[in-house]
Amino acid sequence: DSGVTQTPKHLITATGQRVTLRCSPRSGDLSVYWYQQSLDQGLQFLIQYYNGEERAKGNILERFSAQQFPDLHSELNLSSLELGDSALYFCASNRAREETQYFGPGTRLLVL
Amino acid sequence: DQQVKQNSPSLSVQEGRISILNCDYTNSMFDYFLWYKKYPAEGPTFLISISSIKDKNEDGRFTVFLNKSAKHLSLHIVPSQPGDSAVYFCAARGSGSARQLTFGSGTQLTVLP
Numbered sequence: 001d002s003g004v005t006q007t008p009k010h011l012i013t014a015t016g017q018r019v020t021l022r023c024s025p026r027s028g029d030l031s032v033y034w035y036q037q038s039l040d041q042g043l044q045f046l047i048q049y050y051n052g053e054e055r056a057k058g059n060i061l062e063r064f065s066a067q068q069f070p071d072l073h074s075e076l077n078l079s080s081l082e083l084g085d086s087a088l089y090f091c092a093s094n095r096a097r098e099e100t101q102y103f104g105p106g107t108r109l110l111v112l
Numbered sequence: 113d114q115q116v117k118q119n120s121p122s123l124s125v126q127e128g129r130i131s132i133l134n135c136d137y138t139n140s141m142f143d144y145f146l147w148y149k150k151y152p153a154e155g156p157t158f159l160i161s162i163s164s165i166k167d168k169n170e171d172g173r174f175t176v177f178l179n180k181s182a183k184h185l186s187l188h189i190v191p192s193q194p195g196d197s198a199v200y201f202c203a204a205r206g207s208g209s210a211r212q213l214t215f216g217s218g219t220q221l222t223v224l225p
Contacts, residue, residue, distance in 0.1 A: 002155065033212060042116070042201060042215035043156070056212055090155055099144050099163075099205065101213060103155035 003027065004093050004104035012110045018079040021107045025072055025093030031055070032074040033101060034066055037088040049074055050096075081111045115139045116204050118216035126224050131189040133219050135202030138183065142204035146213065147176060147187045150199045159200075160187070192223045 003026035013019055025032050030051045035043040045058035049068035060066075063081075068074040078085060088108050092101035117136045125131045133147075143164040148156035162169040162176045162185070169176050175188045189196055199220050203213040 002157070004155070006155075031211070035213075035215075042118075042217040043203075043213075045212040045214065048212055058212060100146065100158050100161060102158065103148075105153075105155045 002102040002104065004091060004102055006089075006091055006104035006107050008107060009105065010108050010110075012112065013081060014112055015081055015083060017081050017111075018077065019081065019109065021076040021078070021089050021091075021109075023074045023076070023091035023093075023104060025074070025091075026102055029093035029095050029102075030072065031094050031096070032068055032072070033092045034060075034074070034076050035090045035092065037090065037106075038084075039087075043090060046076070078109070083111050085109065086111045114217075115142075116202055116214050116216040118200075118202055118219050120219050121217070122220040122222070124222045124224060125192045127194055128191045131187075131192045131196065131221055131223065133187040133189075133200050133202075133221065135185045135187075135216055136183060137185075137204050139204070139206065139214075140183070141206050142214070143207040144205040145176070145178060145185050146203045146205070147174075148201045148203060149196075150201060150218070156201060189221075192221075194223045194225050197221055197223050 005024045033048045034046040046060040048056040066076045088106045090106045092103045146161040147159040150156045178185045199218045202216040
């Protein structure tokens with residue numbers, strides 16, 4: 001158990017809808033990262049937050065947004081969903097200057 | 113453009129033998145490399161890492177080798193055990209303030225009893 005929690009574990013929705021994925025980092029971790037894993041692919045970096053501020057952006061679509069709250073939990077919002085958004089979404093966290101990122105169990109999103 | 117490549121999608125090894133998983137990268141700005149193990153329906157679990165200033169790091173049955181001139185790293189597992197069967201991801205971190213990881217596509221390791 002990495003100490004990173006993600007909810008929900010599974011999500012099934014329809015095209016055009018909007019969903020929110022939630023991540024609680026390990027206790028004491030200020031950085032949260034979001035990654036997307038599509039079928040048979042590696043994890044693709046989406047976005048990073050550090051202590052409530054956006055720190056880095058990767059290949060994140062304009063339909064997707066994220067935020068980190070004062071209690072350090074983070075939410076990833078996916079809107080106008082398309083079939084191709086079906087994927088595993090992972091969040092990871094670490095402390096300042098810590099190299100290793102610790103991953104949550106992921107949210108499996110299925111868009112029908 | 114894949115900056116981190118794992119060219120072998122799968123590898124089968126007999127129990128007790130050595131497993132060697134390979135990873136190549138193209139970005140010379142990467143300064144830290146990690147291996148993660150992933151079981152189905154779970155998140156990636158950190159296994160071992162290496163800084164670009166080293167060429168070897170060992171932790172029990174796991175050893176990671178880094179060849180900077182060839183932009184190549186490998187993970188050795190000795191001896192391999194059936195419980196090692198999982199997908200292994202190689203990841204690299206860039207220098208500077210961008211601390212996100214760039215992942216390879218993974219190698220499915222199967223250790224046969």
